[in-house]
Amino acid sequence: xxxAEGRPIRVALLGCGTVGGEVARLLTExxxxxxxxxxxxxxxxxxxxxxxxxxxxxxPELLTADAEKLVTSDDVDVVVELVGGxxxxxxxxxxxxxxxxxxxxxxxxxxxxxxxxxxxxxxxxGADLYFxxxxxxxxxxxxxxxxxxxxxxxxxVMGIVNGTTNYILSAMDSTGAGYAETLDEASRLGxxxxxxxxxxxxxxxxxxxxxxxxxxxxxxxxxxxxxxxxIADVTAxxxxxxxxxxxxxKLLAICERVTDDDGVESVSARVHPVMIPRSHQLAxxxxxxxxxxxxxxxAGELMFYGQGAGGAPTASxxxxxLVAVARNRVVGGRGPRESAHAALPVRPMGQTPTRYHxxxxxxxxxxxxxxVAQAFAAHGVSIAAVRQSDVGDRASLVVVTHQAPDxxxxxxxxxxxxxxxxxxxxxxxxxxxxxx
Ligand SMILES: NC(=O)C1=CN([C@@H]2O[C@H](COP(=O)(O)OP(=O)(O)OC[C@H]3O[C@@H](n4cnc5c(N)ncnc54)[C@H](O)[C@@H]3O)[C@@H](O)[C@H]2O)C=CC1
Ligand SMILES: N[C@@H](CC=O)C(=O)O
Ligand code: NA
Numbered sequence: 006x007x008x009a010e011g012r013p014i015r016v017a018l019l020g021c022g023t024v025g026g027e028v029a030r031l032l033t034e035x036x037x038x039x040x041x042x043x044x045x046x047x048x049x050x051x052x053x054x055x056x057x058x059x060x061x062x063x064x065p066e067l068l069t070a071d072a073e074k075l076v077t078s079d080d081v082d083v084v085v086e087l088v089g090g091x092x093x094x095x096x097x098x099x100x101x102x103x104x105x106x107x108x109x110x111x112x113x114x115x116x117x118x119x120x121x122x123x124x125x126x127x128x129x130x131g132a133d134l135y136f137x138x139x140x141x142x143x144x145x146x147x148x149x150x151x152x153x154x155x156x157x158x159x160x161x162v163m164g165i166v167n168g169t170t171n172y173i174l175s176a177m178d179s180t181g182a183g184y185a186e187t188l189d190e191a192s193r194l195g196x197x198x199x200x201x202x203x204x205x206x207x208x209x210x211x212x213x214x215x216x217x218x219x220x221x222x223x224x225x226x227x228x229x230x231x232x233x234x235x236i237a238d239v240t241a242x243x244x245x246x247x248x249x250x251x252x253x254x255k256l257l258a259i260c261e262r263v264t265d266d267d268g269v270e271s272v273s274a275r276v277h278p279v280m281i282p283r284s285h286q287l288a289x290x291x292x293x294x295x296x297x298x299x300x301x302x303x304a305g306e307l308m309f310y311g312q313g314a315g316g317a318p319t320a321s322x323x324x325x326x327l328v329a330v331a332r333n334r335v336v337g338g339r340g341p342r343e344s345a346h347a348a349l350p351v352r353p354m355g356q357t358p359t360r361y362h363x364x365x366x367x368x369x370x371x372x373x374x375x376x377v378a379q380a381f382a383a384h385g386v387s388i389a390a391v392r393q394s395d396v397g398d399r400a401s402l403v404v405v406t407h408q409a410p411d412x413x414x415x416x417x418x419x420x421x422x423x424x425x426x427x428x429x430x431x432x433x434x435x436x437x438x439x440x441x
Pocket of ligand 2: 314
């Protein structure tokens with residue numbers, strides 16, 4: 006008997022939309038190859054969807070609206086969850102794990118809040134919890150963090166982890182396309198979340214940052230620990246200000262291990278729009294693509310790039326996980342458990358060192374520059390570069406700072422906005438990817 010003829014691994018698929026539909030298709034089309042790789046046939050035992058009558062393309066005998074019953078069925082070994090959201094999915098997955106089923110999920114929102122409970126349930130039952138698709142779609146990123154880099158000390162994870170917002174910012178920057186029409190297009194292409202405010206307001210990227218920081222720093226980091234700003238306030242003026250300086254705007258997730266002057270370590274995790282030089286590799290990442298840098302003591306800098314959203318790319322990551330848990334079942338082993346032993350504190354955003362780009366419209370007269378410079382000095386913020394150009398009876402003043410605690414930079418900008426000589430604060434954005 007060949008390995009692929011071992012007892013079938015029976016799969017409950019929860020959700021058959023953008024991602025689930027592709028998983029069901031590939032599971033069927035590639036059944037032979039998947040069986041050979043897993044060491045046993047991988048078969049669908051049932052598919053739970055909200056409205057079975059809306060799925061004439063699927064075998065009716067597999068369809069059910071009762072996910073709760075399906076996940077604990079004796080006929081199921083592995084639950085693949087592609088519904089999304091926290092409730093009722095959390096309850097289904099806990100029940101599945103408690104019943105000894107392994108779980109594969111793409112649900113970053115759930116993992117960023119409840120991975121500790123899910124890992125505990127998996128541990129108690131000796132089951133697996135895999136979630137490669139939850140961050141950066143097709144890109145193998147979580148397995149490298151959990152396994153390949155398990156012997157190294159990661160210091161930084163930074164990158165573009167939301168395809169929808171990258172699609173919007175790329176279009177605004179390259180063609181001047183409007184925000185709303187580009188968001189509609191991202192939804193039509195299957196990139197956006199069911200509620201796209203999760204994308205544009207940065208919730209999706211913040212969930213991913215929490216997952217990345219947890220794995221990279223062996224610490225439980227939840228979405229509420231992540232400083233979050235979305236792209237809703239990024240204007241054409243911000244993009245123009247960036248362009249004038251040879252920069253562009255990206256929504257970045259930045260997770261760092263920070264050591265203070267006393268040698269005390271903490272973790273910082275944030276998601277916000279950032280100006281980066283056009284020469285930076287992240288600036289060239291367009292459309293729904295994602296790219297993530299990982300810096301580790303021994304490995305140095307690593308970069309992961311590929312499709313971060315969409316049905317088929319995300320299904321690729323789901324199926325990779327499914328083969329992994331099926332293999333584990335066949336040989337009686339388990340994948341990596343939760344690693345949270347470092348338990349580092351999370352540093353508040355106000356204390357996190359950042360750099361700002363501030364673009365102002367000011368009165369064109371003597372002493373203005375000195376007043377603005379004085380406001381920065383008063384908050385202990387050092388200026389790296391200033392550029393002034395005349396525009397009629399006003400002047401355009403661009404200031405780029407050195408690193409300072411984010412709270413000091415915020416207070417400086419508030420004070421500058423109140424100066425009589427400042428007509429308008431045109432654009433304020435953090436800067437990354439340049440010397441500090
Ligand atoms: N679309 C993408 O590019 C990516 C999505 N994800 C994640 O994958 C998951 C699924 O996303 P999509 O496929 O885009 O969503 P979708 O909205 O296209 O599909 C959701 C599916 O869940 C089913 N469903 C909803 N409520 C249900 C209920 N109460 N009982 C049974 N079935 C129910 C729906 O019938 C539908 O088949 C989400 O967690 C999402 O965050 C992760 C990476 C990329
Ligand atoms: N809505 C998400 C989908 C993938 O995680 C995104 O746009 O990146
Ligand atoms: Na991934």
